[in-house]
Amino acid sequence: MADGIKDKVAVLGMGCSRFGERWESDAEDLAAEALVECLEDAGIEKKDIQAAYIGTHFPTMHIGKAAPPLAVALKLPYIPVTRLENYCATATEAFRAACYSVAAGVYDIVLALGVEKLKDTGYGGLPAAGVLGVKPFMIGSNATAPGMFAQLGTAYSARWGISMEKIKDALAHISAKSHANGALNPKAHLRKVITEEQIKAAPMIAYPLGLFDCCGVSDGSACAIVTTPEIAKSMKKNQNVVNVKALSVTVSSGDEALNTSWDGAHFATTRIAATNAYKEAGIKDPREEISMFEVHDCFSITEMVTMEDLHISPKGGAYEDIMSGFYDLDGQIPCQIDGGLKCFGHPIGASGLRMIYAMYEQLLERVPEERKVKNARLGLTHNLGGFPHQNVCAMSIVGLD
Amino acid sequence: MVGICSFSGYVPRYRLNRKLIYQAMGWMNPGNIANAKGEKAVANFDEDSITMAVAAGLIALTGKDRSKVECVYLASTTMPYKERLNSNIVSAALGLNDHIRTADFSGGLKAGTTALLAALEGVESKRLNNVVVTAAECRLGKPASPQELILGDAAAAMVVGNENVLAEFKGSYSVAYDFVDHYRGHSTKYDRQWEDRWIRDLGYDQFVPEVINGLLNKYALKIEDFAKVIYDCHYPAARKKLNKVIGIAPDADQNNFQTEIGQSGAAQSLMMLSSALEEANPGDKLLVVSFGSGCDALYFEVTENIKKRAKNNGISTSLTNKAFLDNYSKYLVWRGILPGEGGLRTEEDEWTRWPALWRSRKMVLGLWGTKCRKCRAVQIPPQKVCVNQECNAVGETEDYLFSDKVGYIESFTGDMLAATLNPPAIYGQIKFDGGGKMMFDFTDCDLDVLKTGMSVSMSFRRKYYDEKRDLSGYFWKAVPFKEEN
Numbered sequence: 001m002a003d004g005i006k007d008k009v010a011v012l013g014m015g016c017s018r019f020g021e022r023w024e025s026d027a028e029d030l031a032a033e034a035l036v037e038c039l040e041d042a043g044i045e046k047k048d049i050q051a052a053y054i055g056t057h058f059p060t061m062h063i064g065k066a067a068p069p070l071a072v073a074l075k076l077p078y079i080p081v082t083r084l085e086n087y088c089a090t091a092t093e094a095f096r097a098a099c100y101s102v103a104a105g106v107y108d109i110v111l112a113l114g115v116e117k118l119k120d121t122g123y124g125g126l127p128a129a130g131v132l133g134v135k136p137f138m139i140g141s142n143a144t145a146p147g148m149f150a151q152l153g154t155a156y157s158a159r160w161g162i163s164m165e166k167i168k169d170a171l172a173h174i175s176a177k178s179h180a181n182g183a184l185n186p187k188a189h190l191r192k193v194i195t196e197e198q199i200k201a202a203p204m205i206a207y208p209l210g211l212f213d214c215c216g217v218s219d220g221s222a223c224a225i226v227t228t229p230e231i232a233k234s235m236k237k238n239q240n241v242v243n244v245k246a247l248s249v250t251v252s253s254g255d256e257a258l259n260t261s262w263d264g265a266h267f268a269t270t271r272i273a274a275t276n277a278y279k280e281a282g283i284k285d286p287r288e289e290i291s292m293f294e295v296h297d298c299f300s301i302t303e304m305v306t307m308e309d310l311h312i313s314p315k316g317g318a319y320e321d322i323m324s325g326f327y328d329l330d331g332q333i334p335c336q337i338d339g340g341l342k343c344f345g346h347p348i349g350a351s352g353l354r355m356i357y358a359m360y361e362q363l364l365e366r367v368p369e370e371r372k373v374k375n376a377r378l379g380l381t382h383n384l385g386g387f388p389h390q391n392v393c394a395m396s397i398v399g400l401d
Numbered sequence: 402m403v404g405i406c407s408f409s410g411y412v413p414r415y416r417l418n419r420k421l422i423y424q425a426m427g428w429m430n431p432g433n434i435a436n437a438k439g440e441k442a443v444a445n446f447d448e449d450s451i452t453m454a455v456a457a458g459l460i461a462l463t464g465k466d467r468s469k470v471e472c473v474y475l476a477s478t479t480m481p482y483k484e485r486l487n488s489n490i491v492s493a494a495l496g497l498n499d500h501i502r503t504a505d506f507s508g509g510l511k512a513g514t515t516a517l518l519a520a521l522e523g524v525e526s527k528r529l530n531n532v533v534v535t536a537a538e539c540r541l542g543k544p545a546s547p548q549e550l551i552l553g554d555a556a557a558a559m560v561v562g563n564e565n566v567l568a569e570f571k572g573s574y575s576v577a578y579d580f581v582d583h584y585r586g587h588s589t590k591y592d593r594q595w596e597d598r599w600i601r602d603l604g605y606d607q608f609v610p611e612v613i614n615g616l617l618n619k620y621a622l623k624i625e626d627f628a629k630v631i632y633d634c635h636y637p638a639a640r641k642k643l644n645k646v647i648g649i650a651p652d653a654d655q656n657n658f659q660t661e662i663g664q665s666g667a668a669q670s671l672m673m674l675s676s677a678l679e680e681a682n683p684g685d686k687l688l689v690v691s692f693g694s695g696c697d698a699l700y701f702e703v704t705e706n707i708k709k710r711a712k713n714n715g716i717s718t719s720l721t722n723k724a725f726l727d728n729y730s731k732y733l734v735w736r737g738i739l740p741g742e743g744g745l746r747t748e749e750d751e752w753t754r755w756p757a758l759w760r761s762r763k764m765v766l767g768l769w770g771t772k773c774r775k776c777r778a779v780q781i782p783p784q785k786v787c788v789n790q791e792c793n794a795v796g797e798t799e800d801y802l803f804s805d806k807v808g809y810i811e812s813f814t815g816d817m818l819a820a821t822l823n824p825p826a827i828y829g830q831i832k833f834d835g836g837g838k839m840m841f842d843f844t845d846c847d848l849d850v851l852k853t854g855m856s857v858s859m860s861f862r863r864k865y866y867d868e869k870r871d872l873s874g875y876f877w878k879a880v881p882f883k884e885e886n
Contacts, residue, residue, distance in 0.1 A: 144818040146816065153814075205816075
């Protein structure tokens with residue numbers, strides 16, 4: 001009987017490049033930047049890595065498809081390397097594959113690396129690049145990511161009878177909080193404090209979302225080396241070790257997109273993935289037990305709705321928690337502690353690992369006092385790839401051994 | 402009895418005040434002030450002759466059994482395709498059978514009446530019944546030309562058959578001349594015309610009386626026998642003179658909608674006939690005369706059934722549904738006259754995969770979804786595996802038409818990032834009465850009036866134009882109901 005991933009895999013080391021508009025760097029350079037930090041942190045050499053999973057979403061716009069280009073660029077020594085892709089959940093999927101291969105007992109030391117170079121695309125936002133396939137070209141709406149997620153706002157307003165003005169207040173608080181957190185982080189893309197007034201006065205991108213409701217389009221890379229808890233403990237004597245507590249992925253079944261029962265105001269996948277993750281991690285009351293979040297705040301409305309779907313704020317009641325500062329850095333459960341996708345940045349294929357990196361550095365108390373989460377023991381990361389009506393949700397829970 | 406069993410008119414939502422055009426281009430041709438009265442109907446950026454023909458056809462088929470339609474004709478001189486039968490796209494969008502006859506009528510502006518005649522005579526021959534005749538036009542005048550002001554976009558449709566006839570077909574008379582008043586060559590974008598005086602004094606003055614007298618003589622009728630004479634001549638002075646010469650009384654002179662719509666080419670006669678039928682009484686005789694490369698004259702007698710006709714299907718309904726285009730340059734960009742910078746998103750190169758379209762043609766062109774034979778769950782787009790988790794039957798589906806269903810807005814947005822010629826791109830989730838849900842682009846609406854829960858109807862539109870390969874792709878969009886705007 002399968003009993004989940006809890007405490008079967010440990011994080012031996014992590015690395016994360018500076019995110020941002022890295023005009024001077026190729027994707028390969030960013031990956032190398034993250035890997036160098038990671039190897040040093042893990043205290044191993046490249047030849048110790050037995051397998052690697054690499055994630056990118058738009059590889060044809062930088063490194064090219066499949067595994068060899070990046071394996072060659074990083075000079076990975078004739079090991080199994082697999083490239084995988086699952087929208088914005090890509091890096092979490094790379095991490096999951098690495099963890100499962102260790103838990104399966106096939107390998108002892110495995111690399112998960114995500115990288116994306118978005119600033120060579122020339123777009124504000126993401127290119128369409130034919131990623132949706134043939135049918136959406138024939139019958140899909142002329143949509144962009146902000147427009148798809150913006151619809152959560154109109155549907156949420158209708159579902160819970162909450163005025164758009166009130167929703168906009170909550171969204172402004174969400175973005176202002178992420179800007180404040182990002183400003184403290186030297187590796188973050190957007191490092192400017194922005195007021196709620198500025199956020200609400202920004203030009204509209206997709207009603208009801210304005211410019212500051214949308215996350216940064218960034219270049220960056222993040223990676224992790226995972227191993228067994230036994231090996232980690234033997235290599236990191238007298239040090240805290242970060243263990244994987246849960247890995248949970250849920251993909252839409254078509255129910256949201258095609259059935260009339262879905263209200264358009266929540267993520268069905270996140271609700272299920274969260275329930276599964278808490279069960280796997282043995283968490284009974286997430287609102288009391290989880291120390292911090294990195295959720296998929298591609299847009300501020302996504303964060304608002306997600307805090308309900310993670311079963312933290314009551315359904316239809318995120319507004320009160322958001323406005324009371326519950327998710328602020330000094331609140332009960334800080335959210336987007338490194339600035340989030342919003343300000344740390346969102347290089348698609350790297351984001352899941354960047355979130356885990358944010359948890360990892362907090363759990364090991366490697367961050368300066370000004371952005372430290374008090375008593376951080378258990379962190380949750382959440383990726384949402386695709387669109388509200390059709391998506392992949394990937395979560396991890398990591399914590400101290 | 403053979404005749405018209407149903408009729409409709411369609412005018413696109415947008416109107417351009419002719420003064421706006423004159424303000425922008427009058428400096429180049431000050432004499433155009435004579436044509437700068439009223440407004441012209443302008444197809445939306447996602448409309449063309451095919452989509453407008455579909456719009457008119459759908460109205461004409463309201464309440465009709467679509468499975469009984471045996472033939473579809475499209476008349477237009479502005480068809481999007483030279484090779485690929487345009488009427489086939491219209492037929493598929495109307496949700497009709499595959500085993501029917503289709504044909505395009507083009508070339509001259511009298512193509513509309515010629516298509517109607519072909520339908521009427523086909524039904525008379527007893528080899529055809531329930532023929533849908535559509536006519537639509539989007540002709541372009543070059544900036545500063547008289548045509549830019551005179552021409553308008555519109556469509557009309559008639560169902561011709563032998564049951565429940567509203568207007569019985571009694572006869573016709575035609576003249577055909579290679580009289581080149583207007584022409585467009587093989588690759589010409591804009592209409593070209595010869596001198597107005599020649600068109601008026603030789604063209605209209607000679608051919609219209611000639612064809613009318615030919616018909617009157619053939620059937621031993623007098624012009625006074627007709628309650629309405631429906632003829633196409635946009636020159637006000639020439640019209641006045643012709644009325645006098647032919648003997649058309651003021652109340653028998655059917656409005657040509659020159660100041661409300663503009664000259665709509667091959668659709669003009671059918672559009673005017675549709676309007677006349679809205680006002681007609683049993684026993685009225687109607688004379689329809691087209692003009693362009695000759696003339697067709699058609700003679701109808703209105704039956705008692707006209708009292709039972711479906712309402713709200715004519716030009717009058719379309720005319721009240723209007724929004725003014727606030728600027729002339731938007732019109733120029735929509736028609737591809739002025740190249741506007743749409744950004745990188747407009748430059749993404751996506752191919753139309755014809756085999757994929759062929760497999761999905763019922764969905765893409767006709768908006769057919771599926772209904773599960775086992776659990777009766779309705780779904781769109783069609784699903785091989787039933788979406789109902791309790792059922793999940795594989796391949797147990799039957800066709801289910803969505804194009805005639807009412808939907809409700811569940812969510813929406815107005816997207817400034819998406820590439821469109823009419824920003825913001827408005828789209829959202831639509832839930833249908835009777836089941837089924839899908840995300841659609843919205844059109845013919847403004848963001849600031851939208852609310853969740855509003856009802857929508859479905860409209861066939863041009864989804865994209867592939868400039869590199871010169872092809873138009875089509876799909877359906879949601880149009881919020883007007884009364885709730």
